[in-house]
Amino acid sequence: QKEVEQNSGPLSVPEGAIASLNCTYSDRGSQSFFWYRQYSGKSPELIMFIYSNGDKEDGRFTAQLNKASQYVSLLIRDSQPSDSATYLCAVPSGGSYIPTFGRGTSLIVHP
Amino acid sequence: NAGVTQTPKFQVLKTGQSMTLQCAQDMNHNSMYWYRQDPGMGLRLIYYSASEGTTDKGEVPNGYNVSRLNKREFSLRLESAAPSQTSVYFCASSDPQGWETQYFGPGTRLLVL
Numbered sequence: 001q002k003e004v005e006q007n008s009g010p011l012s013v014p015e016g017a018i019a020s021l022n023c024t025y026s027d028r029g030s031q032s033f034f035w036y037r038q039y040s041g042k043s044p045e046l047i048m049f050i051y052s053n054g055d056k057e058d059g060r061f062t063a064q065l066n067k068a069s070q071y072v073s074l075l076i077r078d079s080q081p082s083d084s085a086t087y088l089c090a091v092p093s094g095g096s097y098i099p100t101f102g103r104g105t106s107l108i109v110h111p
Numbered sequence: 112n113a114g115v116t117q118t119p120k121f122q123v124l125k126t127g128q129s130m131t132l133q134c135a136q137d138m139n140h141n142s143m144y145w146y147r148q149d150p151g152m153g154l155r156l157i158y159y160s161a162s163e164g165t166t167d168k169g170e171v172p173n174g175y176n177v178s179r180l181n182k183r184e185f186s187l188r189l190e191s192a193a194p195s196q197t198s199v200y201f202c203a204s205s206d207p208q209g210w211e212t213q214y215f216g217p218g219t220r221l222l223v224l
Contacts, residue, residue: 043217044154092211098211
């Protein structure tokens with residue numbers, strides 16, 4: 001079992017809806033959690049990171065962390081077609097600062 | 112501030128040929144990484160360098176070598192390319208002030224025939 005799991009999708013939502021992307025991880029000792037966005041043919045770019053239980057909001061993006069249940073979510077409010085991309089969850093584990101990446105969830109926002 | 116740069120952007124090799132992928136960063140980061148990305152496999156770590164003068168194996172190091180030339184530059188070498196090394200290669204560096212947030216280069220698309 002991979003240490004960081006994501007549903008590969010695609011997740012399809014209409015424009016203006018809330019997109020919910022989920023990620024589970026296996027190492028209870030993990031301290032920091034990252035969400036990267038990757039457009040087709042481009043490199044990943046960081047959009048959110050979180051290290052405390054609860055929610056962290058940045059514009060239309062909200063990261064939610066639940067360490068007891070070992071999952072981290074990314075909510076995108078008022079989804080736009082420009083949000084269509086693959087979203088990668090990354091979690092350092094095993095006491096290392098180097099993250100393990102999930103395989104990514106493909107998001108499609110249709111007009 | 113160019114961030115992380117990679118050369119070349121695209122390369123075609125024949126089986127058995129060798130090549131070096133170049134990476135440089137101008138953000139004064141200590142740590143640098145090489146990943147490969149294949150469809151359905153996500154990003155897999157090949158090698159990393161925690162600081163100038165040190166390198167360590169990642170998840171998929173076989174068939175590759177690396178050199179941390181100085182703090183800015185980290186190169187990846189394929190000594191004898193194989194079709195299984197057809198992939199997109201990303202170099203990254205990380206920021207210790209930002210919980211080791213990784214910054215990625217634009218990638219090198221490698222096709223081995």
